[in-house]
Every structure is written in structure tokens, then in C-alpha cells.
Amino acid sequence: MDTLILSRIQFAANISFHILFPTITIALGWVLLFFKLRYNRTGERKWMDLYMFWVKVFALSFAMGVVSGITMSFQFGTNWPGFMETVGNVAGPLLAYEVLTAFFLEAVFLGIMLFGASRVPGWVHTLATVLVAFGTTMSAFWILVLNSWMHTPAGFELRDGVVHATDWMAIIFNPSLPYRLVHMLLASGLTVAFLIAGISAYRWLRGDHAPAVASGLRFGVILGATLIPLQILAGDMHGLNTLEHQPQKVAAMEGNWETGPNVPLVLFALPDEAARENRFEIGIPSGASIILKHDPDGVVPGLNDFVAADGTVLHPPVAPVFWGFRVMVGTGMLMLAAGAAGLWFLHRRGATALPRPYLMALVGMTFSGWIATLAGWYVTEIGRQPWLVQGVLTTADAVGPVAAGMVLTTLLAYLAVYAALLVAYVGVIFHLARKGSFFAPPVTPALQPAE
Amino acid sequence: MFAPDVLPLIFAFLMGLSILLYVILDGFDLGVGLLFPFSEPEERDRMVASIGPFWDANETWLVLAIGILLVAFPAAHGAILTALYLPVAVMLIGLILRGVAFEFRAKAPLVHKGRWDAAFFTGSLMAALSQGFMLGLYIMGLRWGWAEVAFALLTAGALTVAYSFIGAAWVIFKTDGALQRKAVTWAQGGIWGVVIGMGAVSAATPLVSARIFDKWFRFPEIVTLAPLPLMAGALVALLWIALKRLPAPGDHFAWFPFAGATALMVLGFSGMAYSFFPYIVPEKLTILEAASSTESLSIILVGTLIVLPVILCYTVLAYTIFRGKATALRYD
Numbered sequence: 001m002d003t004l005i006l007s008r009i010q011f012a013a014n015i016s017f018h019i020l021f022p023t024i025t026i027a028l029g030w031v032l033l034f035f036k037l038r039y040n041r042t043g044e045r046k047w048m049d050l051y052m053f054w055v056k057v058f059a060l061s062f063a064m065g066v067v068s069g070i071t072m073s074f075q076f077g078t079n080w081p082g083f084m085e086t087v088g089n090v091a092g093p094l095l096a097y098e099v100l101t102a103f104f105l106e107a108v109f110l111g112i113m114l115f116g117a118s119r120v121p122g123w124v125h126t127l128a129t130v131l132v133a134f135g136t137t138m139s140a141f142w143i144l145v146l147n148s149w150m151h152t153p154a155g156f157e158l159r160d161g162v163v164h165a166t167d168w169m170a171i172i173f174n175p176s177l178p179y180r181l182v183h184m185l186l187a188s189g190l191t192v193a194f195l196i197a198g199i200s201a202y203r204w205l206r207g208d209h210a211p212a213v214a215s216g217l218r219f220g221v222i223l224g225a226t227l228i229p230l231q232i233l234a235g236d237m238h239g240l241n242t243l244e245h246q247p248q249k250v251a252a253m254e255g256n257w258e259t260g261p262n263v264p265l266v267l268f269a270l271p272d273e274a275a276r277e278n279r280f281e282i283g284i285p286s287g288a289s290i291i292l293k294h295d296p297d298g299v300v301p302g303l304n305d306f307v308a309a310d311g312t313v314l315h316p317p318v319a320p321v322f323w324g325f326r327v328m329v330g331t332g333m334l335m336l337a338a339g340a341a342g343l344w345f346l347h348r349r350g351a352t353a354l355p356r357p358y359l360m361a362l363v364g365m366t367f368s369g370w371i372a373t374l375a376g377w378y379v380t381e382i383g384r385q386p387w388l389v390q391g392v393l394t395t396a397d398a399v400g401p402v403a404a405g406m407v408l409t410t411l412l413a414y415l416a417v418y419a420a421l422l423v424a425y426v427g428v429i430f431h432l433a434r435k436g437s438f439f440a441p442p443v444t445p446a447l448q449p450a451e
Numbered sequence: 452m453f454a455p456d457v458l459p460l461i462f463a464f465l466m467g468l469s470i471l472l473y474v475i476l477d478g479f480d481l482g483v484g485l486l487f488p489f490s491e492p493e494e495r496d497r498m499v500a501s502i503g504p505f506w507d508a509n510e511t512w513l514v515l516a517i518g519i520l521l522v523a524f525p526a527a528h529g530a531i532l533t534a535l536y537l538p539v540a541v542m543l544i545g546l547i548l549r550g551v552a553f554e555f556r557a558k559a560p561l562v563h564k565g566r567w568d569a570a571f572f573t574g575s576l577m578a579a580l581s582q583g584f585m586l587g588l589y590i591m592g593l594r595w596g597w598a599e600v601a602f603a604l605l606t607a608g609a610l611t612v613a614y615s616f617i618g619a620a621w622v623i624f625k626t627d628g629a630l631q632r633k634a635v636t637w638a639q640g641g642i643w644g645v646v647i648g649m650g651a652v653s654a655a656t657p658l659v660s661a662r663i664f665d666k667w668f669r670f671p672e673i674v675t676l677a678p679l680p681l682m683a684g685a686l687v688a689l690l691w692i693a694l695k696r697l698p699a700p701g702d703h704f705a706w707f708p709f710a711g712a713t714a715l716m717v718l719g720f721s722g723m724a725y726s727f728f729p730y731i732v733p734e735k736l737t738i739l740e741a742a743s744s745t746e747s748l749s750i751i752l753v754g755t756l757i758v759l760p761v762i763l764c765y766t767v768l769a770y771t772i773f774r775g776k777a778t779a780l781r782y783d
Contacts, residue, residue, distance in 0.1 A: 063507070073521070
């Protein structure tokens, strides 16, 4: 294995581990604000119980996100020096604005939000909660601006092989940003919805029938059921945007080799890149043409259009994109079913009498948002290969001159740490769920400090 | 809108400021982690409580510093970080371990708390050692030879002890009673790390480069710069006397060791900045040569000049809200 592939695996491992936690904190910040406002308004203890439980998950996820994010800011330099050397004039200011407008805001006010409730007036604490939620969303905005620009670069010119910015509005609001931003924010909302529903269902099944648990269940199911149709719509529009700007990616997602009309929607296949065909294909006739062109005779691009005359392949590896897409959509369909069933049960039986098998299904789907989010990112990021910045810089040209053995050593170290932390994180969340959490009146001495 | 030659200098200053703030601020919370093995388990909750509201924001200064290096000096960024590949990885894993151990130790089952305390110490140690190692290697011109690595190992040890000193000074400032008395004894040991570290760096830097030697020892600089080492020496003496007498009745001067440690770090950093200027990669690449395009730097500077004062304001606000002696951390 060479430095390039090892560096790619290392960056993929880091960013996959990292994205798990912002996916939770982006939406959970706003959910915490909702719990807090409900408590301020109604004075019902269950909302504060919910806040106290989920703020712990938030603090833990936030810490995981921060430390794994620092890793990535360094890896630009240690493993991918060509990236900043070529596109630094665009990527630099975007990253700088993320640090300045988002990182400090969330980091400083997180301290006040977590530990300041007894030291500041109530409205300051609510404001701190707003600023933390706003900060995480701003952070997502800037990083998605940069990521979208790498897929659909705009507002720049090349001088001596180096990118120079010409129009910052065009850079920031580049063609794929609106779709990607909405898609990711909804993904975060869904991840949190199913996390809250799953953990609440777990607590309920263990006999914890506190009002906060029932409210958490109800909140998670309704949030998930509301967001999933929006997400399906947003995903469809994002796909059409990708078809316009990166047709080779859509061709790989659909597993379509030849450009033409009446392209089937492939449900199952084993894409074979050597033979350039699908094996064991099962599909719905003209399905892809209908979805992508809204017309059975619509012409859908095929992968064979992206092979140069000399045989150089200019499309991404097909199988991971093809399968990533199916895992994402499949998880989305499960969420749709779970959301619809949940609404039905809530309507007929209420949150305190949900059927056991349904609750068990929700527990099983606790981290389903993670699976869909990761699968979706693999589709879009692997789907960009061989480019790092579409049409401007290839991944191979950006990699640094570090010895392969050194990258392998650090990769193994990171993987070991990440695996251990992931086990610990999931373990602790279920531990917290078993322990439950109740809003203690301020006079009670803390049983476990620093919590 | 800004003169092309001035912009890189402004960014070099901002990067220096971020690194300095990072070394002081994360220095004290890394230091608190380094002191874990010397403390009793029941004292650790209070030590962690003293840094709880701050550590995350403290670490953000490192992200800003590396961000400026990345953004403003892309050529130097690649050269420095590929040369420091391994110590950077060790530091990152250390920072990951301690950042999450901080949260896990309070939330994991009680029987696992000791393990997370160990992870907190190990992470702090990895981060401190690797930062000291990188400092030494940078001074030696980023060369991986036996002598250079030996010197880097010396600075690694020295910076680690220095961090534990400023960490102990923070504990003196933020606690009272038996823990505060214990922290005074930690600081009495730690101050030697500061002396050895600053002494070694001051002695080695001019020897590595004739240019730096000349900058310090030619006339009139040898006279005009003399206050730097003299002030550092006086501060060390004052700190030594203070640590003999602390804790004082009425908790007077509990702030002094931390203020003194901060002043020492500012002095040391200024001396280093003076030595290396105008180079960003020692003796190879100057600030001006490494800078990125003027348009990009302008657009970042506008944002920085608006946002940085705001950041400083709300950072001060956070320290004001959590002023006074640290109590147990609670979410309500």
C-alpha cells in the first residue's frame, strides 16, 4: 500500500469518526433549547429532566467532536500539503471564518451553558444555549461551504496552477451548497430524533416510566416522522443537482454503464468494473429515468462516457458509491416506515402504550442516523474521485511526501483509539440511560461532581 | 486595501499571539492533568472543576494558530507539519484522549473512573511532551539528527514540567485548604522545569545559528535586550520567595504564582519570536516568502479585526462568570 491510499484511508477514518459527533450536536443543541424553553414556559419538571439527561449526551458528543476535529485541521498539513498550496486562497478564508465565527462562540458559551446555570441569570443561560446551538450550525455552514465548493467550484481563476478567488459570493453560495446544507442539517435532525426515540424506548422497556421518558419518546418519534419526508425531498433535489454538475457520480450511484433512455432503477447488482457491467442485476424498468428526468424516455448518463480515449478512468470506483447509496436510501425508507408507524401508534394509543415490538425496533434504530449519514458521505466523497477539487486538483496531486510506513503507524494508532472511544461512547450513553437523570432541586448536594 | 508587505507581518503577529495564548491557557489545563498522579482521587474532581468551563475554549487557540499557519503561510504549513509528522500525531492522540477522558470520567460507571483518570493523565502527558519535542526540533531547524533529537527530548521534558508548574499555579489560584497547600509544593518542584527549560532554549538558540547569536550579542542590542533575561531572573526569584510563604493568611497573593508563570511565558515567547524573526521555517523560509495571496489575506483580516475583539470580550466574560474558588461542577 502506498502513501496515497494510506493517507486516504487515514483521512477517511478521521472524518468518518468526526462526523458522527457534529451530526448529533448540530441538532441536539436546538433540541436542548426547545426543552429549556418548554420548561421556562410550562414549569413542568419533565422538560428539565429531559434537558438534564440530553445535555450530558451533548457535552460528551461535543468533546468527541472537538478533539477529532482538531486532528483534521492538522492533517491538511501533515498528509495533504498540496491541497492548501493549490486551493488555499479559497479554503483558507473559509476555514478561518469557521474558527472565528463558530469555534470560539460554541466553545466559550458551552462552558456557561453546561456549568453556569447557577451563576448567571436565567436569560443569560438561555442566551448561552442559543449561542452554542447557533455556533454549531455556523460551523456546519462554513465547512459545508468548503466541501460544496470542492464538488462544484465557482468564483475563482487559475493563475500558474494556483486558485485565486474572484467572487466570494459565488464561492460561498456555490451551486451545490444549498442542497448539501439542507440535506446535512436534516440528517442531523433525523439522527437526533432516532437517538432520542431509541434511548427513550430503551428506558421505557427497562421499566423507567417517568413522564420525561414518555415525552422523549413522543418528541423523538414526531420529530423523525416530520423530518423524514422533508429529507427524502431534499435528497431527491440534491441528486438532481449532482446530476447536473457531477454526472459521473450519479452514474455510479445508479450503477448505469451506458448513456441512454429507459434506464432501469437497479435495486440489486454486483457492479463489475473489470467487465464494465452489472452482475445479478434486479431493477425496475425505466425507474432511474423517471426519478432523474421525470420521464421514462429520459436520457441518463452512463459510466462509459467517463473513460478517456487512452483508457484513463475518470469516474469514481463504482461498487462503494453504488452500495453506499443503497444503504443510505434503505435506512431512509426504514425511518419513513418507523416514523409513519409511530405517528399511527401515538394517535391510537398514546406515548405511554406503544407496543413492545415497536419500542424494540426503535432501540434497534437508535444509531440509524449515523449509518445513513456515513453512507451518504461515502457516496458523495468517493463519488468525487479521482478529483479532490472537481476539475481542479486530483487527490493524487495533493498528497504529501510522508513515508508510507509512518502513515501506516499513525493510521493504526488512530484506528485503535477511535474504536475504543466509539465503544466507550455508546456504552456510556446506554449507561446514562440505565441510570436515568432527574432534575435535582438545587439544595441537594451533588452525588457525582463534574457531571 | 492593505499593503502587501504588511499583511504577512500582521498574520505572523496574530499567529504568535494565538500560540502564546494557547501555551498559557491550555498550558494550565494540561498541567492540571499532569498533576493527577500526585493527587488523591477525591482531589481530582475539584482540580477538574477548576478547568471544566475553560478547557475547550483554551484548545481553540491551537486551532486558530494552526489555522493561520494553514491559511496565511501555506508553504510553511506543509514544510513544518510534514517534518513534525510523528510528534503531531502523538500530540493529537494525546489531545483526543484527555479531551474525552474529561467527559467520560464523570459520566462512565464509577468503577471505570480510575481508568479515565489514567487516560486524562496519559493524554495530557502525550500532548505536553510532543509539544515540547516540536519546540526543540523547531529551534534546531526541523532537522532529525541525533543531537537535534536529544535537544528536543530535553525541551520535551522541560515544557512538560513547565506546564505542570503553571497548572499547579492555577490550582493555587482556584482552590483552598489542603489541596492548595499541596499545589504549593508541586509548584516549588515545577519551577525548576521552567528554569531549566528557558535556560536550555536561551543557551541553545544562539548556538544553532550565527544570525541569531549576532542578533542578541552585538552592540547595542546586548544592552537594550538585557532587561528580558534580567526580568525573567527577577520573576523566578520572586516566585521562589512567594512559594516559600504561600498560602498566605486571607488568601493574599494566591494569584501571584499564576500571574508570574504567565509573565515568564510571555517573556520566553517574546525572546524566541525576536530570535527567529523574520523566518517562519528557521533559516529557510521567511514570513514574506511563505505568505499566501494578498486578496485572501485581506478578506481574512477584515473578519479577524471584527471578530477577535468580540472573542476576547466573551472569553473574559466566561472567566469572570467562573471567577473565585472552584466548586463541584454541576449542570444545574
